[in-house]
Amino acid sequence: MNTPTSGQYHVDENGFYGEFGGAFIPEMLHANVDQIRRQYLEIMREPDFISQFESLLRDYVGRPSPLYLATRLSEHYGADIYLKREDLNHTGAHKINNTIGQILLARRLGKTRIIAETGAGQHGVATATVCALMSMECVVYMGSVDIARQAPNVARMKLLGATVVAAESGSKTLKDATNEAIRDWINNADNTHYIIGSAIGPHPYPDMVTRFQSVISSEIQSQLLAKTGKKDPDMVLACVGGGSNAAGAFYHFLDTPSVSLVLAEAAGKGVHSGHSAATSILGTKGIIHGCRTLLMQTKDGQITEPYSISAGLDYPGIGPLHAHLITSGRAKVYPVTDDEALEAVKQLSSYEGIIPALESAHALAALAKMEIKHGSVIVVCLSGRGDKDLATYLEHFTT
Amino acid sequence: MHAVNKSIPHTLNMSSIRQTIESKGSNILNIYFTAGHPTLESVPVIISELEKAGADLIELGMPYSDPLADGPAIQRSSEIALRNGQTIAILFSQVKESRKTSSIPLILMGYYNQLIQYGEEKFVKEAHDAGIQGLIIPDLPMEVYESRYKDIFDKYGMEISFLITPMTSDERIRQADRLSSAFIYVVSKSSVTGKQEDLSEEQLSYLDRIRAMDLKSPALVGFGIFDRNSRQAVNRFFNGVIVGSAFIRALEAGQDDLPGTVRVFMEGL
Incomplete structure (x- = not known):
């Protein structure tokens, strides 16, 4: 994989992006996380690994995903707006880029059992899928509230052979599912690999996930070069919860200051409504799931519950790379409310015949909130398709 | 080993955790419970009863929203404690109250994020001023x-x-030995707290391996100690044990009579 490895926006040898990142984990996880830390770069550079990863991305996932010039949307905004169609990947989102990479890595680490956390179920489905492909045992932790509201994805995971375990603690959503997955890993440290689905967690997870997802920005560069004669756009725009699709879409542009990096985060019912997941505004520095980053918490350090209509953005933290990009001023963030995201769903569906996932709709909605330079080239990462959100769309659009 | 800061007036003369373990030598009993569970008022009651019933050390859990290293019993107790309104400031005042009558060494267990938000030095200072030793x-x-x-x-x-676990390398065990000023917390298996199983051959060989390293710090074994048998099994190897989840479950079941519950539980150890 042709990936840059150093620069002020890349992880340093201690696992930090500026002041964010690191590995703040109980001793029970140290041996496992340290094994990955020592071996992940070496494994990812093995020719055999690269060839297996690339052939699966091509023949199984369907990569490269198209870079589509959305003509009516472009007309509307007076700019060239390209959609990076991660929604066309097998399983319907960018998540599978990472699960393919991590399961190949897990096999090389000698692990026989896979666990994962999931919120909306997209990462759970992507994990169950690669476990079926590789014939490995798969246990997915999911909050019991999410299990109830994402029934089709639960059925998919079960059909694929995964065991879905309900997380009953706390708010019974993604944060709690992540806690349960970490506990499982502590109890089964010898044979189990934990496939974290976002650019979060203890070092080296944020960097590892970002590298597996960096296929997105690598393809954007070559596709844009072929279409326009220039490999760099003026802006790359992506939604951010934990931030894996944004990290992947930004990766090859991190050190090119002429490319603006823009994030759309979930403002729920309004940033200050008390029902929001706008971590960059509401968050303060602290530790969540093993890394130092920005997170939503009380003055006593209790992690609070976020809210967003989009289950994939409903996370109280943000990946450490993004915390660094935001606080250093490299990336700009727009908070997008539920209603604005739903408007963007309608707009893309009617303008371009593409029904986006609620998460990706947050990125599209940010276009309406910014000043767009006439004729500029903008790439929006369309991270997932809207099939999983049909129930929500039916509820909002048929009245 | 660090001497207790003499400038801080405590009504009772307390010894350090390390001194307490070293002067008794063996069969140390360290009991964990979560502050604010089962009720907000229970901290001073439980401390006083544990001390009367012969505990050597008490570990007070600071309830946390995301206690990754703890099992279901402790997590549930944390949720209840937070719902009861337990905070760090309240905990410090509860400890101060207890210190009027109690001299047993007290240890706080919590998560790094709680210290960061409180302010690390402020936390350590106020914990010390309240009468916490470790x-x-x-x-x-x-x-x-x-x-x-x-x-x-x-x-x-x-x-x-x-903490050290069966997967901790010898090098890191040496590091834990060097840096632990109270005791080394030996996790008897790579597991979150609260599982009740007998010690396996593998665990026994792990405990043997640690003992053979001849560490300078005293060592207490936690995780998986719940009755007299499991306690005696590890007392042969180390200075003593830490009991947590089993006590939490007992408190939850017997919250109508906390003093009685503590006495009965301690008799079973």
């Missing part, structure tokens, strides 16, 4: 402690314990 912070890496916090702990005479 801290256990399972997600604070030893390297970070040594480079950023050891001086602060030393300044206030605050003791610390680090």
